[in-house]
Every structure is written in C-alpha cells, then in structure tokens.
Amino acid sequence: xxxxxDFSSITEYIPLLLKGMWLTIELTVFAVVVGLTLGIAxxxxxxxxxxxxxxIVGAYVELIRNTxxxxxxxxxxxxxxxxxxxxxxxxAAFLAMTLNLGAYSSEIVRAGIQAIPRGHxxxxxxxxxxxWQIFRHIxxxxxxxxxxxxxxxxxxxxxxxxxxxxxxxxxxxTFAANFIQSRNFRSFEVYFVVTGMYLALAIIFRQVxxxxxxxxxxxx
Amino acid sequence: MEDFTLWVIISxxxxxxRWTAGLALIAFAGGGIGGLIVMFMRVxxxxxxxxxxxxxxxxxxxxxxxxQLFMTFFxxxxxxxxxxxxxxxxxxxxxxxxxxxxxxxxxxVESIHKGQWxxxxxxxxxxxxxxxxxxxxxALRIAIPPTVGFLxxxxxxxxxxxxxxxxxxxxxxxxxxxxxxxxxxxYGLVALMYFLLCYPLSRYSQHLERKLYAAR
Numbered sequence: 001x002x003x004x005x006d007f008s009s010i011t012e013y014i015p016l017l018l019k020g021m022w023l024t025i026e027l028t029v030f031a032v033v034v035g036l037t038l039g040i041a042x043x044x045x046x047x048x049x050x051x052x053x054x055x056i057v058g059a060y061v062e063l064i065r066n067t068x069x070x071x072x073x074x075x076x077x078x079x080x081x082x083x084x085x086x087x088x089x090x091x092a093a094f095l096a097m098t099l100n101l102g103a104y105s106s107e108i109v110r111a112g113i114q115a116i117p118r119g120h121x122x123x124x125x126x127x128x129x130x131x132w133q134i135f136r137h138i139x140x141x142x143x144x145x146x147x148x149x150x151x152x153x154x155x156x157x158x159x160x161x162x163x164x165x166x167x168x169x170x171x172x173x174t175f176a177a178n179f180i181q182s183r184n185f186r187s188f189e190v191y192f193v194v195t196g197m198y199l200a201l202a203i204i205f206r207q208v209x210x211x212x213x214x215x216x217x218x219x220x
Numbered sequence: 221m222e223d224f225t226l227w228v229i230i231s232x233x234x235x236x237x238r239w240t241a242g243l244a245l246i247a248f249a250g251g252g253i254g255g256l257i258v259m260f261m262r263v264x265x266x267x268x269x270x271x272x273x274x275x276x277x278x279x280x281x282x283x284x285x286x287x288q289l290f291m292t293f294f295x296x297x298x299x300x301x302x303x304x305x306x307x308x309x310x311x312x313x314x315x316x317x318x319x320x321x322x323x324x325x326x327x328x329v330e331s332i333h334k335g336q337w338x339x340x341x342x343x344x345x346x347x348x349x350x351x352x353x354x355x356x357x358x359a360l361r362i363a364i365p366p367t368v369g370f371l372x373x374x375x376x377x378x379x380x381x382x383x384x385x386x387x388x389x390x391x392x393x394x395x396x397x398x399x400x401x402x403x404x405x406x407y408g409l410v411a412l413m414y415f416l417l418c419y420p421l422s423r424y425s426q427h428l429e430r431k432l433y434a435a436r
Contacts, residue, residue: 066418068379078403163284
C-alpha cells in the first residue's frame with residue numbers, strides 16, 4: 001500500500017472539531033431534556049381516558065419508530081418550510097431529535113408504567129390522592145427508576161444519531177469532519193479521529209447518565 | 221422534459237425502495253452470520269476471544285453508523301480499490317448488524333438456566349454439543365422476537381447509505397425533491413414507504429413476543 005497516513009494535517013483544525021463536538025453535546029442535552037418530557041407526556045397520553053388522545057399519541061409514536069431519522073429530519077427541514085414553517089438548521093436538528101427521542105422514550109417509559117403493581121395505585125387511591133398525585137408519586141417516578149438503564153442507552157443512541165444532522169448543515173461534529181476533509185483531503189484520517197471522539201463521547205455520556213441515575217434514585 | 225405527476229413520483233420511489241429492501245436483506249444475512257460468530261466469541265471460555273468480541277461490540281455500538289459508513293467507504297478506497305457505494309454500505313451495515321445481533325443473541329444464550337449447562341455437562345457433551353443440542357434450541361425461541369424487531373433498525377439504517385451516494389429510497393426522495401420542489405409531498409411519501417416496510421415487522425415482533433410470554 002502506497003498510502004502514507006498523515007494525522008498531523010488535522011492539528012490545525014482541532015478548534016473546529018471541538019466547536020463541532022460542543023454543538024453535538026448541546027443538541028443531545030436539549031433533546032434529552034425536552035424529548036424525555038415529551039416521552040413522559042406521551043406515555044401518560046397512551047393510558048388516557050380519551051380514545052382520541054390514545055389514537056393520536058399512538059400514531060405519532062408508531063410513525064416515528066418506523067421511519068428513519070434522516071427522513072424525519074429532511075421532512076422537518078425541507079418539508080415543513082414548504083408549508084410555511086421556516087427554521088434554522090440547528091432548530092430543525094433539535095426539533096427532529098426531540099420528536100425522535102419523544103417517541104422512543106415514551107415506549108420505554110410506558111413499559112415502566114406497565115410494571116407498576118396495580119396494588120400501589122389502589123393504595124394511593126385509598127389514601128385519597130388525586131389523579132395527578134398518583135401519577136406523580138406512585139407511577140412516574142418508580143417507572144422511570146425501573147427503566148432508567150434503557151432510557152440512558154436510548155439517550156446515547158440519540159447522541160450518535162445526531163451525526164446525521166450534518167446533512168442539513170447543522171455545524172456539529174460530523175459537519176466539522178466533512179468540512180475538514182473537503183479542505184485537506186485526508187478523509188480517512190479525519191473520520192478516524194472523529195469516530196474516536198464519538199466513542200469517547202458515548203463512554204463519557206454513559207458514565208454521566210449512570211452518575212445522574214445514582215444521584216436521583218439514591219434514597220431507594 | 222419529463223412531467224412529474226404523482227404517479228411518476230410514486231413509481232420511482234417504489235423502484236428505489238427495492239434497493240432499500242435489498243440492502244437490508246444483504247445486511248441482515250451478513251449480519252446474521254457475523255453476529256453468530258461474534259456471539260460465540262463473546263461467550264467463549266477463551267478470554268482473548270471474549271475481549272476481542274467485547275471491543276468489537278463496544279466500538280460498533282459506541283460510534284455513529286454514519287461514521288462507520290464513512291470509514292468503510294473512505295478506508296477501502298485507501299487500498300486503491302474503487303469501492304461502489306453498494307459494497308461499502310453492505311460491509312458497514314453488515315458489521316453494524318453483527319454487533320447488535322451478537323448482543324441480542326448473547327442475552328438469549330445467557331438467559332438459559334445454568335442447570336441446563338450443568339445437566340448437559342453431566343451427560344459428557346462437549347461445549348459445542350451443549351450449544352448445538354441444548355442451549356441454542358432454547359435460546360432461539362427467546363431470540364426471535366428481538367431479532368425481528370432489530371430488522372426494523374436495519375431497514376431504517378439503510379437510509380444512511382444515501383449519504384455515500386447509494387440510490388435507495390431516501391436518495392431517490394432527495395433527487396425527486398430537487399427536480400420537483402415538492403419536499404413536503406415527496407418526503408411524506410418516502411416516510412410512508414418506510415413505514416409500510418417497517419410497521420408490519422414491528423407488529424410481527426410484538427406478536428411473537430406476546431406469544432412467547434403467553435406460552436410460559
């Protein structure tokens with residue numbers, strides 16, 4: 001093989017890579033916070049008294065879970081402006097990631113809710129707790145605690161999936177990689193380094209989520 | 221100049237959807253074989269094999285599929301071979317599928333009660349015989365629902381092959397959008413076609429799961 005590897009040509013672009021990585025982190029954190037909230041709301045909506053709510057939420061969850069993220073992203077970024085809703089690349093990326101995570105996390109949270117023993121809810125009712133109090137104290141917190149590991153891995157999948165938003169030119173880590181390799185033509189080296197950065201991010205995120213999990217559910 | 225009626229758009233997307241399905245089948249078949257090998261290494265009594273398999277799974281589950289595609293596409297070109305996008309996409313998706321299937325199947329193998337291993341060891345079966353006659357037939361039953369479920373992820377994963385220039389459903393959607401300026405309609409149809417491919421698989425997986433737990 002006559003090819004000479006040259007990783008030194010990347011050094012001058014390190015600030016660009018770090019800037020891209022920062023946007024990846026920001027997008028992930030925002031999407032996780034808003035997406036999980038949406039997911040909990042949808043999980044509650046699927047157990048709603050109203051049939052219409054159940055059907056609408058169910059359709060949203062199934063539509064998102066059975067289509068690729070990139071198509072959702074293109075639909076949000078290219079499709080919605082045709083209907084008059086315009087937004088920046090970063091907003092579109094954030095919106096698509098949130099909608100995606102909302103659907104997946106709602107299924108995970110729902111599994112947790114289904115694992116709550118019926119007796120606990122009945123015990124809450126006999127203590128005259130309101131519907132909201134029962135949901136808040138008896139259902140949702142223990143449910144999330146049960147499924148937290150699954151949620152954490154879904155958050156990491158969303159972080160890794162965010163590399164796709166480079167395709168609508170949101171300037172995150174993969175976008176930085178594409179930009180650099182278009183400048184120095186060292187595509188393999190650049191993607192190798194960036195793949196390593198993603199792996200490091202995934203490992204760090206996993207540790208952070210474990211730490212948050214331990215902190216949040218410490219008293220149990 | 222061809223006029224893009226709704227029917228022309230739909231028929232072109234359907235033609236491209238064949239490639240999505242084809243690529244998913246290649247990845248699933250290759251990933252099935254690869255996954256089996258990695259799974260055997262992952263539960264092997266030899267530590268070196270276990271560590272190797274763990275590293276493989278960690279790297280493939282800890283990096284974006286898009287990066288794996290880029291690495292395959294640009295990495296293979298370094299060897300001086302012209303890599304067609306279909307080949308690069310097939311290789312990357314096969315590796316990706318192997319890692320996930322290996323993890324799913326390892327879970328099924330490890331969920332088999334330890335007594336089964338001990339009983340078959342008492343019958344003087346070798347490790348391979350234990351796997352072949354005792355463990356795998358039982359693990360298979362548990363493994364089928366999540367495997368079918370993962371097939372949905374593979375179908376969705378093929379969408380990323382559009383980025384390295386392989387013309388499948390998503391790429392066809394982008395090309396038609398560029399010609400017609402109807403992104404809402406075209407991406408809506410693309411999403412619908414993926415949904416029609418994936419939803420039956422999702423439902424089938426759920427059905428299998430319910431059947432499995434009802435049988436217990």
